[in-house]
Amino acid sequence: MKSLLCIWDVARAEEQVLLVAETRIEAPNWDPDGSNLLINGGGRLMRVPLDNPRLIPVNTGFAVRCNNDHGISPDGATIVLSHHTERGSEIFRMPASGGTPAPVTHHAPSWYHGWSPDGTTLTYVGARDGSRVVDVFTIPVSGGTETRLTRGEGHCDGPDFSADGKSIYYNCDRAGHAQIWVMDADGANQRMLFADDLVNWFPHPSPCGRHLVYLAYPPATLGHPANLPVALVLCKPDGTDRRRILEFNGGQGTINVTSWRADGGAFAYVRYES
Numbered sequence: 085m086k087s088l089l090c091i092w093d094v095a096r097a098e099e100q101v102l103l104v105a106e107t108r109i110e111a112p113n114w115d116p117d118g119s120n121l122l123i124n125g126g127g128r129l130m131r132v133p134l135d136n137p138r139l140i141p142v143n144t145g146f147a148v149r150c151n152n153d154h155g156i157s158p159d160g161a162t163i164v165l166s167h168h169t170e171r172g173s174e175i176f177r178m179p180a181s182g183g184t185p186a187p188v189t190h191h192a193p194s195w196y197h198g199w200s201p202d203g204t205t206l207t208y209v210g211a212r213d214g215s216r217v218v219d220v221f222t223i224p225v226s227g228g229t230e231t232r233l234t235r236g237e238g239h240c241d242g243p244d245f246s247a248d249g250k251s252i253y254y255n256c257d258r259a260g261h262a263q264i265w266v267m268d269a270d271g272a273n274q275r276m277l278f279a280d281d282l283v284n285w286f287p288h289p290s291p292c293g294r295h296l297v298y299l300a301y302p303p304a305t306l307g308h309p310a311n312l313p314v315a316l317v318l319c320k321p322d323g324t325d326r327r328r329i330l331e332f333n334g335g336q337g338t339i340n341v342t343s344w345r346a347d348g349g350a351f352a353y354v355r356y357e358s
Contacts, residue, residue: 086357093350103137110337111152112352114345116160121352124150143182152340153195158203166196188227198244207243207252220254233271242286244342247293255285264298277323286339289321292348296321299339310336311356
């Protein structure tokens with residue numbers, strides 16, 4: 085399998101293939117200064133400098149079983165990652181330059197997904213008390229008490245803050261299959277953004293507040309598998325003006341976490357070729 089790390093320029097409606105890897109890489113984030121992308125592969129985090137694209141390992145200490153749920157703080161100083169322990173996935177934070185991760189929450193399993201624009205709060209999903217139901221939570225970046233925002237209405241995933249921090253977008257199958265939902269940042273006013281026959285995952289609002297991108301699977305897809313014919317859909321934050329801008333082989337690993345450039349003019353993603 086080949087992994088193609090790509091950038092989509094919104095204004096030009098144009099793709100740039102930044103890097104081709106002969107292995108599976110996943111889930112790009114964009115550094116706030118615009119100079120690098122952060123990806124994962126084989127349980128490790130790696131940076132890809134845009135001026136000389138290559139895979140540069142990040143020192144994550146003991147965290148060598150990272151999944152594709154990671155993010156960079158708005159000021160670029162901190163990385164949050166999800167690492168598999170004997171209890172399942174747990175969330176840790178560490179200096180962006182590398183180092184020993186410190187726990188954000190010991191609740192497991194937990195999978196990081198989004199960072200508030202003011203840098204104070206994380207949103208993530210987790211299952212609690214032996215249940216298989218996955219709900220949305222928030223927690224201060226420094227740790228502390230988690231706040232549960234959904235309560236078993238369906239399988240939830242991919243929460244991400246709006247540009248103003250007042251809302252959280254996520255996907256949920258409470259209406260029958262995964263669709264895009266949005267709620268206030270405190271969990272109030274939960275509503276489905278739109279309804280269609282596609283199985284829609286991982287909504288990411290742009291930092292400029294003008295766009296929302298998400299991943300659309302074919303009808304009747306279960307979960308969020310890899311290596312299916314998928315589409316990236318761009319729309320307005322209210323769910324109107326939906327446009328399939330790209331179609332390719334992908335899915336799990338394509339845009340699991342936000343990959344917008346800080347100005348909202350481009351985003352990164354991964355597609356796969358046999």
